[in-house]
Amino acid sequence: MRKIWLVIKREYLTRVRTRGFILSTVGLPLFSVGIFAVTLALATRKTDHTLKISILDNLGGLAPEIVAGLQENLPDGQPLYQVVRTWDRPESAKKVQEELNEQVRQGRLDGFLEVPKDILEGKAATFHSQSLEDFQTHRAISRAVDNAVIARRLGDRGVYVDNLSDVVRGVEVSLVRVTKTGESEEKGEGFLVRLSIVMILYITLLVYGVMTMRSVLEEKSTRIIEILASSVKPSHLLSGKILGVAAVGLTQYLIWALTAALVSGYGAAVGSVFRPGASAPSFHLPASFLVYPLIFFLAGYFLYASLYAALGAMVSSEEELQQVQLPVTMLLVVCVILSPIIMRDPNSPLAVTLTMIPLFSPILMVFRITVQTPPFWQIALSLALCVLTTAGVVQLSAKIYRVGILMYGKRPSLVELLRWLRYT
Amino acid sequence: MEAVVLEQVSKRFDSVVAVDNLSLRVAQGAVFGLLGPNGAGKTTSLRMILHILAPDEGTIQVLGQPASGRTQDLIGYLPEERGLYARMKVREVLVFLAGLKGLSEAEASKRVRQWLERLELAAWAEKKIIDLSKGMQQKAQFIAAVIHRPPLLILDEPFTGLDPLNATLIKDIMLELRAQGSTIILSTHRMEQVEMMCDAICLINHGRSVLAGDLRAIKQSYGKNTLRIEYSGDGDFLDLPHLVEKLNHFGALVEVKLRPGADPQEIVKAAVARGVRLSRFELVEPPLHDIFIEKVSEGHA
Numbered sequence: 001m002r003k004i005w006l007v008i009k010r011e012y013l014t015r016v017r018t019r020g021f022i023l024s025t026v027g028l029p030l031f032s033v034g035i036f037a038v039t040l041a042l043a044t045r046k047t048d049h050t051l052k053i054s055i056l057d058n059l060g061g062l063a064p065e066i067v068a069g070l071q072e073n074l075p076d077g078q079p080l081y082q083v084v085r086t087w088d089r090p091e092s093a094k095k096v097q098e099e100l101n102e103q104v105r106q107g108r109l110d111g112f113l114e115v116p117k118d119i120l121e122g123k124a125a126t127f128h129s130q131s132l133e134d135f136q137t138h139r140a141i142s143r144a145v146d147n148a149v150i151a152r153r154l155g156d157r158g159v160y161v162d163n164l165s166d167v168v169r170g171v172e173v174s175l176v177r178v179t180k181t182g183e184s185e186e187k188g189e190g191f192l193v194r195l196s197i198v199m200i201l202y203i204t205l206l207v208y209g210v211m212t213m214r215s216v217l218e219e220k221s222t223r224i225i226e227i228l229a230s231s232v233k234p235s236h237l238l239s240g241k242i243l244g245v246a247a248v249g250l251t252q253y254l255i256w257a258l259t260a261a262l263v264s265g266y267g268a269a270v271g272s273v274f275r276p277g278a279s280a281p282s283f284h285l286p287a288s289f290l291v292y293p294l295i296f297f298l299a300g301y302f303l304y305a306s307l308y309a310a311l312g313a314m315v316s317s318e319e320e321l322q323q324v325q326l327p328v329t330m331l332l333v334v335c336v337i338l339s340p341i342i343m344r345d346p347n348s349p350l351a352v353t354l355t356m357i358p359l360f361s362p363i364l365m366v367f368r369i370t371v372q373t374p375p376f377w378q379i380a381l382s383l384a385l386c387v388l389t390t391a392g393v394v395q396l397s398a399k400i401y402r403v404g405i406l407m408y409g410k411r412p413s414l415v416e417l418l419r420w421l422r423y424t
Numbered sequence: 425m426e427a428v429v430l431e432q433v434s435k436r437f438d439s440v441v442a443v444d445n446l447s448l449r450v451a452q453g454a455v456f457g458l459l460g461p462n463g464a465g466k467t468t469s470l471r472m473i474l475h476i477l478a479p480d481e482g483t484i485q486v487l488g489q490p491a492s493g494r495t496q497d498l499i500g501y502l503p504e505e506r507g508l509y510a511r512m513k514v515r516e517v518l519v520f521l522a523g524l525k526g527l528s529e530a531e532a533s534k535r536v537r538q539w540l541e542r543l544e545l546a547a548w549a550e551k552k553i554i555d556l557s558k559g560m561q562q563k564a565q566f567i568a569a570v571i572h573r574p575p576l577l578i579l580d581e582p583f584t585g586l587d588p589l590n591a592t593l594i595k596d597i598m599l600e601l602r603a604q605g606s607t608i609i610l611s612t613h614r615m616e617q618v619e620m621m622c623d624a625i626c627l628i629n630h631g632r633s634v635l636a637g638d639l640r641a642i643k644q645s646y647g648k649n650t651l652r653i654e655y656s657g658d659g660d661f662l663d664l665p666h667l668v669e670k671l672n673h674f675g676a677l678v679e680v681k682l683r684p685g686a687d688p689q690e691i692v693k694a695a696v697a698r699g700v701r702l703s704r705f706e707l708v709e710p711p712l713h714d715i716f717i718e719k720v721s722e723g724h725a
Contacts, residue, residue: 006523014512223507227568230474230501231524233493406476419438 003232004240011244016251017052025252029259050078051137054087054100054112057118058093062148070079082179084109104128113141119149194370201363202336205300206329208249209308215241216312217321225405234402242305293366300362301392306397313404320411335363346372356382358389394419425488426498426606427452427576429536433482435468442468444631450609455602457622458611461720465631467613470578489576490495497526502636504581506565510554514564515650517553525572539567544704558585566594570601577601580611600637613715643709651680652690657700664694
């Protein structure tokens with residue numbers, strides 16, 4: 001047991017200390033946090049001075065409504081918008097527009113709003129300014145115009161409303177799904193969350209499986225395996241290796257999860273900017289979203305890691321590795337390709353069959369659970385099949401590993417592999 | 425008690441018989457030479473002693489116990505194919521390997537420091553294996569084999585790739601370990617090393633023991649039938665087929681294997697008659713090299 005622990009420790013420490021690990025672990029979240037922070041800073045950048053604007057109202061009578069809608073204040077209490085002048089149906093709209101343009105160009109005015117004559121029929125109003133990327137300004141003005149136009153249309157039909165913004169405020173539709181057991185239950189944040197779960201499972205099984213495989217080949221090609229095999233039981237060596245790489249993956253995910261928590265804090269802030277008034281997106285994941293995937297994932301991890309380890313033990317060079325790993329990697333790719341079948345109809349016979357296949361269930365059953373909770377017996381059967389297969393594959397892989405690590409030269413044929421399984 | 429006992433051990437890989445009914449005994453405290461041509465089954469035998477492979481038939485005892493995971497810790501092993509984790513630091517690799525042999529981390533660290541000092545690698549302790557020269561890597565690997573003071577040390581071609589200085593260093597350590605009671609199994613193709621270092625040998629061919637026992641006794645059993653001659657002049661005087669069975673020219677020196685019953689005096693006479701000056705004329709036991717070739721080619725006949 002102490003020896004397994006030493007193997008795990010070495011595997012873990014040598015991997016965690018590599019530049020690649022630090023780059024991928026720290027770099028990725030830093031990168032996404034950075035992107036988020038920059039977006040956030042840009043989107044929420046408040047002008048620190050009052051914006052001077054004018055309104056050219058070709059419809060007539062709309063300007064006061066719009067001005068009423070521009071009542072935001074700067075942090076220091078000064079108004080954000082100062083309407084310098086409004087023009088109500090001037091005689092020469094063209095001349096006024098030219099003059100306003102000139103003022104904007106000279107910087108005496110931050111911008112002007114032009115309301116077309118037929119705005120009530122749906123023609124767009126235009127905001128002229130030197131910098132068009134100021135999202136905040138644009139949004140506030142557009143909302144003010146929007147509300148003014150709606151109020152006017154209502155007024156034309158004889159409806160007068162105080163506090164129009166209360167009336168026109170949008171309502172969100174949240175999706176509530178009815179399940180077999182009768183209770184209704186909210187399922188995550190839709191398709192994206194499910195798809196990202198599939199992708200995370202796929203990438204994890206692939207990346208750490210391949211890492212295990214390379215680790216096996218490294219010991220073989222450096223020939224240190226001969227010394228290791230004379231000190232540790234191959235099965236201990238193999239399990240230490242798989243657990244060590246798993247610990248590396250766990251560390252990486254822990255760091256990412258912590259960063260994700262931070263990022264979603266930011267995300268909520270960003271969200272409130274884009275959808276003022278809407279509550280920040282909440283991720284209330286039900287337990288079935290986490291518990292089953294975890295069990296399936298663990299079974300799948302040991303299944304694929306031991307398969308990959310056996311592949312690593314079968315070959316003697318990096319080039320051969322590329323060839324032999326293809327079939328196993330394809331199994332994982334196929335899972336991702338097949339996932340739409342489950343998305344479309346999670347209870348079709350095809351979907352049920354696919355989620356029973358042990359090599360697929362670590363990804364596909366998890367996906368199916370997130371789409372629609374299958375009957376318990378199906379989850380249980382799928383899980384039992386998966387765990388049993390994993391136990392078997394680990395045994396076979398350990399046998400191949402034990403023989404393979406001492407074999408150099410030609411890659412074994414299938415017949416030879418079968419013979420390896422019989423060696424004592 | 426013997427350090428290693430193999431009783432009628434066989435090991436097959438598919439149709440190939442790697443080791444065939446092999447029995448051998450290695451006395452405790454001896455330097456034992458395991459010899460044989462390439463592919464004779466030496467590595468397979470060593471791997472079975474190391475419990476890396478299990479025999480199909482027969483039993484193996486190491487220091488009085490059946491070979492097992494427990495006996496692995498009693499053995500130090502320097503394989504012929506060398507290699508350590510290329511990207512790990514020298515000190516870390518050695519502490520790790522010592523840990524696998526049962527040493528605590530503190531004890532392992534202490535001994536690694538001492539050994540690196542002794543083998544003049546102290547300055548390289550924090551360097552990666554990949555940055556070491558081949559000879560230095562080999563010394564590091566030797567440390568891995570001896571760090572847990574194993575009562576049984578298995579060395580496969582320990583001197584290849586070492587300069588004479590380092591080879592002497594390693595040889596001295598081997599002798600020192602032996603003086604402390606360790607048993608050493610030496611597998612090598614260098615017969616002169618075997619002659620200088622080994623007390624007993626086992627020569628295997630096609631997985632079978634073809635010659636085994638005390639080295640002196642083996643050589644004596646062949647008798648003094650070989651002449652070592654150095655001379656100046658015409659070498660034709662040795663053209664004596666009725667006396668000479670085989671000639672082996674080494675440039676400055678000639679080894680002459682005499683026919684049974686041949687009188688060395690006749691050769692001196694022939695030299696004098698031809699006016700050849702002899703600077704060395706010595707009657708010796710046959711070199712192990714010749715015994716090796718004779719025994720191995722018998723097997724092929």
